[in-house]
Amino acid sequence: MMAELNPAAQIAEAAQQVASKRNRLLSTPALVMITLFGIGPLILILIYSFLKAAPYGGVEWKFSTDAYLNFLFQRDIFDDTLQFSPDYLYIYARSIGFALITTIVCLFIGFPTAYFMATREPAQRNWWVLLITIPFWSNLLVRTLAIMFIIRDEGLINHILIWAHVIDKPITMLYTNGAILIGLLYSYLPFMILPLYSSIEKMDFRLVEAGHDLYANKRQVLWRVIIPLAKPGIIAGCLLVFIPAIGAYVTPLILGGGTHLLIGDLIAQQFGSGRNWPLGSAQALILMAAVLVALFFYVRNTTGKMTHG
Numbered sequence: 001m002m003a004e005l006n007p008a009a010q011i012a013e014a015a016q017q018v019a020s021k022r023n024r025l026l027s028t029p030a031l032v033m034i035t036l037f038g039i040g041p042l043i044l045i046l047i048y049s050f051l052k053a054a055p056y057g058g059v060e061w062k063f064s065t066d067a068y069l070n071f072l073f074q075r076d077i078f079d080d081t082l083q084f085s086p087d088y089l090y091i092y093a094r095s096i097g098f099a100l101i102t103t104i105v106c107l108f109i110g111f112p113t114a115y116f117m118a119t120r121e122p123a124q125r126n127w128w129v130l131l132i133t134i135p136f137w138s139n140l141l142v143r144t145l146a147i148m149f150i151i152r153d154e155g156l157i158n159h160i161l162i163w164a165h166v167i168d169k170p171i172t173m174l175y176t177n178g179a180i181l182i183g184l185l186y187s188y189l190p191f192m193i194l195p196l197y198s199s200i201e202k203m204d205f206r207l208v209e210a211g212h213d214l215y216a217n218k219r220q221v222l223w224r225v226i227i228p229l230a231k232p233g234i235i236a237g238c239l240l241v242f243i244p245a246i247g248a249y250v251t252p253l254i255l256g257g258g259t260h261l262l263i264g265d266l267i268a269q270q271f272g273s274g275r276n277w278p279l280g281s282a283q284a285l286i287l288m289a290a291v292l293v294a295l296f297f298y299v300r301n302t303t304g305k306m307t308h309g
Contacts, residue, residue, distance in 0.1 A: 049281035057275040067282035088266070088283070092290075095263040098177075099246035102184040106192040106241050107234065109185075114196035114233070115226070118203070129197070132190050140187060144254045147183050148174060151255075175257035183251035188244060192237040199233025200226075235299070243291060263287055 049067050051059040072089070073082040117128040135143060150156045153170040161167045173179055207229070211221040227234070249264030258265070263283070270280030 045281045045284055048277050049285055051278050053276045053278050055275075057277065059277050064278070067276075067278035068286075070279055071282055071286060091261055091266050092263060092287070094260075095246050098180065098184060098248075098252075098262065099242050101181060102188060102245045103192075103238050103242045105181075105185055106189050107238065110189060110192035110196055110237060111230075111234075114193050114200055117193075117197050118200040119205075125201070129194070132193050132197075135186075135190060140250055141254075143187065144183055144251050147179075147186060148254055151179055151182065174255065175259060177256075177260060179255040180252050180260060180262075183255040184245050184248060187248075187251055188241045191240040191244070195236035195240060196230060196233040199230045199236075203229045239295065243295075246291065247287065 048059055050063055050065065052062045052064040052066065054060050069082065072084060072086075074085040075082060113132075117125060117132075120128060148155075151173040152158075153172065153174070155174075157173070158167070158170040162170070173182075203226070207225055208221055211225045216224070247264045247267075248262065249268060252260060252262045253265055256262075267280050267283050267287075270276045270283065274280070
């Protein structure tokens with residue numbers, strides 16, 4: 001009997017090896033692309049961060065940790081001593097603050113929007129998803145410029161308010177923190193709505209009905225039934241909004257007018273007018289490391305609560 005099973009087992013093992021080899025071959029182009037355009041640039045940035053800055057841009061191939069020292073310290077021009085400088089920390093804190101506010105506001109707006117979409121008739125849901133994704137049909141730069149034309153002193157909002165006699169003179173909205181926040185909300189709100197919609201749509205709404213049958217009010221059903229079931233979408237939406245918002249470049253540059261410096265603008269300046277590629281590389285790596293550490297603890301704690309819950 002064992003002798004009869006051996007050929008079958010050998011054939012199954014051979015088939016599995018062929019399938020495994022085929023899968024590796026099919027994944028090779030993707031792995032090559034990820035290595036060339038994902039891992040490769042990160043390795044290059046890491047190398048640049050430990051080199052000396054050339055006088056007119058670029059790097060000198062000499063090992064140096066000045067880029068990381070200059071992130072927190074500045075050298076005195078007279079005695080060459082190091083002095084603590086929190087300027088970059090302020091910019092990072094401001095960027096994190098903008099990203100957190102954007103994420104929280106997107107969650108408060110996106111959750112009821114996604115719930116409304118998921119509770120419509122199946123024939124209507126695709127239309128709502130289409131409306132949410134329409135902004136992605138145009139470039140981010142075009143969308144940001146459109147917001148600028150709407151909120152500027154001669155823009156649509158001020159014209160309407162003056163026409164309605166609500167105000168006598170235009171309200172300055174452009175080149176303010178509020179303008180940056182509006183731009184970030186408009187740019188990243190769909191990234192919150194779509195994961196939430198996908199999570200809520202798959203939810204078993206019989207559990208919601210069961211909650212009402214057990215005399216739970218709307219608030220109790222929301223906090224004890226709907227939100228726990230929608231947690232995967234909430235986590236995904238928060239990550240998809242927070243990560244790009246913290247390193248946003250186009251929106252703060254255009255709507256902030258360059259007067260409200262954020263991390264993306266700071267790093268771009270180092271590679272541009274600052275001509276300090278190692279410092280720009282170090283700033284980018286520090287940002288990436290901080291985000292990865294924060295996300296690690298956030299996801300681990302959230303996953304643990306979901307498991308115990």
